[in-house]
Amino acid sequence: MHVLESLHRNVKTVAMPSAMVVGALFCRQVTALEAWSGQMITPTLIFLMLFVTFCRVKPRQMKPSMLHLWLLLIQAVACVGVYAALHPFDPVVAQGAMICVLAPVAMAAVVIAGMLGANVATMATYSLLCNMAVAVYAPVVISFTGTGVCSFTEILARIAPLLIMPFAAAQFCRFVFPKGAQWIGDHGQISFYMWLLSLVVIIGRTTAFIIDLHDASLRTELWLAVAALVLCLAQFKVGRMLGRRYGDAVAGGQSLGQKNTVLAVWMAQSFLDPIASIAPTAYIVWQNFVNSYQIYKKDREAAKNRI
Template structure:
């Protein structure tokens, strides 16, 4: 009975977390410092549950990573003449790495979990090196020069994304008991994600409410751009994956994003309003995933 109640709450946690963030948005700025720690903790739990010796990269992964890197640049350049903030909001939705929960959905859809896990690792490591360059080029980072801007972003993102990976390897080698205990606590990741979603939703709402002259057309356009990007990425990933007999992993790898990380990066290194993009992407990708799971169960 208790287990069913917990599962029921879990299924509604995304809207609960977002509504909580909206209602308590005035208090979320004080908790903003927790977000990178929550992200790092989620990644550490994820990496501790990966068998690195089973990681195998394929040609599909190469194509997906090229789309992730060059796709975000193309989207940004196409939308930049329209509005820089819309361009940033769409760009971050493409650049963001694969979600830590993507292997779970991939398994539910009968996809290749090992392939998706390998791509998730690759996409996170790629962001470590690509994101600082792109964020520095936008000119939003408060720094005296491009190189200074590059270094400011790189050191934080490197620590945030690489340290959990390195930490998981060290724990596996030096402290296997601790590594095992973290593996057992993988459900904790979901609760950390929920807390992070409350904080970043609240911060996004606060950024919007603090605007002196809000432009709702721009904000709606960012959300719509995120919708188009979301559908395009799932579609492209699935089409590309089908060529390598890996349809589900291709779609989830390219389409299901680490939106918590994306929102944090947008709020930290881009125009804060651009975080509406990945904020809306949370909703869009959950609608796509819910439809895919429903259709898959219907066809069983």
């Protein structure tokens, strides 16, 4: 049993970096498979991951808190501040950095946060609040910083199906098939492996996009990647500091640091200079390295406690 636990722990530790390597190496095959599916592989996996996670959440557990309010306020102010600070230096870098802060919390953040010991109800509540708030706030910000027109309905149409439908389906299952929902909730670790599959697809599409991008200078690409790294680390750090004040450092860190990068890339390519999408593209890599380290650290601590 100890051998199996050790093997499972080691697999989890290297799983995310391995998934990113596989996605990068087989980017063309992954992109072709995603195109063949009608771009439905990633949405389907995200739906299933959230369904599994939401089977553990009761609606009465979902209550907005001061932590949620502070997180939303920081995100709203910081995205404008970052853009204003970087615009004199490079408008494209400013757009890329801004979208890395403006992007809502990743839907899969609930899954990762649950694995790291966060309160799942707290994360689920913030996921709903943040994505709805960004759907309202993003068109306002992008109308001043972007090159196109961004509407509330366009962003909401991207968010709502993958956020509201799995929650509704999970609650329906809890009331109609309570034993089935309990079994799914008790086997929530399956969502981690679905996340790995979605990560392979996301990284594959991202790698293909970067390879095919010929309009950006190397200097701009590097600055966008560096800006994404700095903002990724800063948001995880600030989120954890804030979350610690309210008794859940992990929830704070994942809520502010783990972004819906698929939505961020789409917003950048649709309403900003397309080259700016390199920043959220790089953010995908950085945030998953952070998640890998956190899972490794969590498993190491759990192993020590069992000794």
